[in-house]
Amino acid sequence: MKMLIMRFSTKKSAEELSQLSEAGFEKFRSLPGLIQKYYVRYEETGEVGGVYLWETGEALQAYLDGPIVKSLPERFELREGPKIEIVDIQYALRS
Template structure:
């Protein structure tokens, strides 16, 4: 499994950002190989993000090439390049 953490800065008010995220929820639920996505807000003003859990690198790469992934900057009015980290999950505490 792969853990992907994306942090982005947006000029949108939190209510608008959350509204847009909810409007796109169904699209993310239908992505093959995306096991979970957590929508996050950091302690920094205007910084939000997503924590994704993927079943494989292949699923992540397919998503990265999709129109949905490419639409994120405009959907959330990102004002600078996002910070992206990827890690292999080597052990998980609980199984479902």
């Protein structure tokens, strides 16, 4: 399993972000290989983003190379490119 942590600064309001997130729920539910996505906010920086759990590195890479990530700058009015961290999952408490 792989974990993707993505965060970014946006010009969108909290209400606009909530609407964008809710509008994308079905799209994310249908992504091949995506096990779970958490929508997150970093209080100290004001950044927002997601924590994603993927079945495989290939599924994660397909997402990064796909249309959702490519549309982030325009859709979310990013102040700069997203910060991306990829983590290998070694063990899980629950399966």
